[in-house]
Amino acid sequence: xxxxxxxxxxxxxxxxxxxxxxxxxxxxxxxxxxxxxxxxxxxxxxxxxxxxxxxxxxxxxxxxxxxxxxxxxxxxxxxxxxxxxxxxxxxxxxxxxxxxxxxxxxxxxxxxxxxxxxxxxxxxxxxxxxxxxxxxxxxxxxxxxxxxxxxxxxxxxxxxxxxxxxxxxxxxxxxxxxxxxxxxxxxxxxxxxxxxxxxxxxxxxxxxxxxxxxxxxxxxxxxxxxxxxxxxxxx
Amino acid sequence: xxxxxxxxxxxxxxxxxxxxxxxxxxxxxxxxxxxxxxxxxxxxxxxxxxxxxxxxxxxxxxxxxxxxxxxxxxxxxxxxxxxxxxxxxxxxxxxxxxxxxxxxxxxxxxxxxxxxxxxxxxxxxxxxxxxxxxxxxxxxxxxxxxxxxxxxxxxxxxxxxxxxxxxxxxxxxxxxxxxxxxxxxxxxxxxxxxxxxxxxxxxxxxxxxxxxxxxxxxxxxxxxxxxxxxxxxxx
DNA sequence: CGCGCCCTTGACCAGACTCAATATTAGTGG
DNA sequence: CCACTAATATTGAGTCTGGTCAAGGGCGCG
Numbered sequence: 151x152x153x154x155x156x157x158x159x160x161x162x163x164x165x166x167x168x169x170x171x172x173x174x175x176x177x178x179x180x181x182x183x184x185x186x187x188x189x190x191x192x193x194x195x196x197x198x199x200x201x202x203x204x205x206x207x208x209x210x211x212x213x214x215x216x217x218x219x220x221x222x223x224x225x226x227x228x229x230x231x232x233x234x235x236x237x238x239x240x241x242x243x244x245x246x247x248x249x250x251x252x253x254x255x256x257x258x259x260x261x262x263x264x265x266x267x268x269x270x271x272x273x274x275x276x277x278x279x280x281x282x283x284x285x286x287x288x289x290x291x292x293x294x295x296x297x298x299x300x301x302x303x304x305x306x307x308x309x310x311x312x313x314x315x316x317x318x319x320x321x322x323x324x325x326x327x328x329x330x331x332x333x334x335x336x337x338x339x340x341x342x343x344x345x346x347x348x349x350x351x352x353x354x355x356x357x358x359x360x361x362x363x364x365x366x367x368x369x370x371x372x373x374x375x376x377x378x379x380x381x382x383x384x385x
Numbered sequence: 386x387x388x389x390x391x392x393x394x395x396x397x398x399x400x401x402x403x404x405x406x407x408x409x410x411x412x413x414x415x416x417x418x419x420x421x422x423x424x425x426x427x428x429x430x431x432x433x434x435x436x437x438x439x440x441x442x443x444x445x446x447x448x449x450x451x452x453x454x455x456x457x458x459x460x461x462x463x464x465x466x467x468x469x470x471x472x473x474x475x476x477x478x479x480x481x482x483x484x485x486x487x488x489x490x491x492x493x494x495x496x497x498x499x500x501x502x503x504x505x506x507x508x509x510x511x512x513x514x515x516x517x518x519x520x521x522x523x524x525x526x527x528x529x530x531x532x533x534x535x536x537x538x539x540x541x542x543x544x545x546x547x548x549x550x551x552x553x554x555x556x557x558x559x560x561x562x563x564x565x566x567x568x569x570x571x572x573x574x575x576x577x578x579x580x581x582x583x584x585x586x587x588x589x590x591x592x593x594x595x596x597x598x599x600x601x602x603x604x605x606x607x608x609x610x611x612x613x614x615x616x617x618x619x620x
Numbered sequence: 621c622g623c624g625c626c627c628t629t630g631a632c633c634a635g636a637c638t639c640a641a642t643a644t645t646a647g648t649g650g
Numbered sequence: 651c652c653a654c655t656a657a658t659a660t661t662g663a664g665t666c667t668g669g670t671c672a673a674g675g676g677c678g679c680g
């Protein structure tokens with residue numbers, strides 16, 4: 151599968167600009183002999199809830215989702231991550247969720263103890279944690295207070311690089327974007343707290359209303375990103 | 386208002402056990418001349434979304450909620466914090482949510498730059514961030530996948546110290562607990578992604594079913610915590 | 621005792637879910 | 651290149667949970 155930019159799949163802010171000298175510490179960890187690179191095919195489990203959390207994963211390319219399951223099988227996708235994002239940081243010494251690739255992905259596997267041992271690593275990790283926290287807060291608003299239509303609209307706008315997030319640069323000259331949706335309808339539904347049928351119906355409705363144009367199932371053009379954003383219940 | 390333990394209000398894990406030598410660094414920051422103590426009455430805004438995020442707040446007693454607003458006034462409470470918790474850590478240099486006391490609270494105000502300057506501070510902050518992240522993931526499952534009844538049940542079980550979270554110790558000899566609910570129905574509704582009427586109806590229903598006994602509006606006894614937990618859609 | 625603020629309850633409604641059928645799409649092999 | 655298959659997505663009909671609107675009830679405080 152071709153190279154997937156994080157923006158194709160994840161609502162991601164630009165990669166954290168590292169802070170000078172500390173960057174070198176982090177770079178040293180990245181290239182440490184204890185650090186390994188791994189390539190996984192799409193829809194491959196990286197780790198499961200309850201497994202020991204003794205290493206971190208950095209996405210070098212591709213996309214990964216984190217999800218939790220209830221006893222009866224209900225699933226909630228809690229995070230969707232892209233290139234440059236770090237995951238595997240758990241509060242305890244066991245993972246609190248499952249991690250699975252959405253598409254073929256390259257991962258850099260880093261020893262947790264090593265990463266947490268220097269201030270550069272700590273800073274880099276803390277920055278990632280803060281980004282994740284901000285995203286999850288936004289997502290809590292989506293899940294708790296937005297209508298199904300608004301959820302899908304928010305999701306689509308977030309797919310557009312540098313849009314739909316804090317620090318959105320606003321419309322460029324031409325406010326059109328084509329996004330690749332590297333998630334199945336089921337995965338989108340489990341991310342947005344909806345059912346697969348509702349997601350499908352809403353995308354069809356958007357198509358009928360001309361809010362999106364479907365090139366293919368997984369490739370949509372948004373003729374007016376700003377307009378879609380206005381339908382997303384923006385704050 | 387009397388002293389409120391975090392467990393009276395927040396589903397909080399035990400305070401992070403600090404790690405030896407680094408604790409002293411953190412203790413030094415806590416007692417630094419740049420650190421101030423402040424007492425706020427109940428329902429007082431600590432900061433608003435968009436204000437500069439140049440300091441951290443540690444709750445010495447009381448409880449604080451963080452919430453976000455949509456343009457049309459819909460509100461989602463994204464975190465409920467208690468004694469020992471840190472807040473004000475934003476991804477950018479502006480707060481991404483509002484902070485408001487639930488009850489009269491004592492806050493320790495810490496300079497952000499100072500706290501982030503040493504590895505002890507970084508570690509302490511990173512630990513708090515990880516705890517918050519784990520809680521928000523759990524809350525995303527609640528908001529995205531649980532029924533109204535399960536949401537309220539989950540909320541009540543989390544009010545019981547050391548129950549309803551990862552590392553729940555299971556039923557003690559007598560599995561009865563009395564909890565103080567230091568939130569209005571509106572706040573609970575905005576936390577659980579419901580309406581005030583639904584929260585009210587469900588608590589009434591629980592009362593009828595004997596799942597809870599109401600001493601007062603804000604004081605409930607749960608005769609069988611484990612039983613309530615089983616109704617909460619536990620994973 | 622009375623006023624105001626929450627909270628509770630009821631009746632009705634609507635948005636999203638469930639179940640079921642059909643249509644596409646991607647992948648495989650002839 | 652096309653036919654066939656399995657997986658995924660769409661669409662429809664009907665139901666139900668939770669929301670909306672509106673009216674009463676209870677509690678704390680002055």
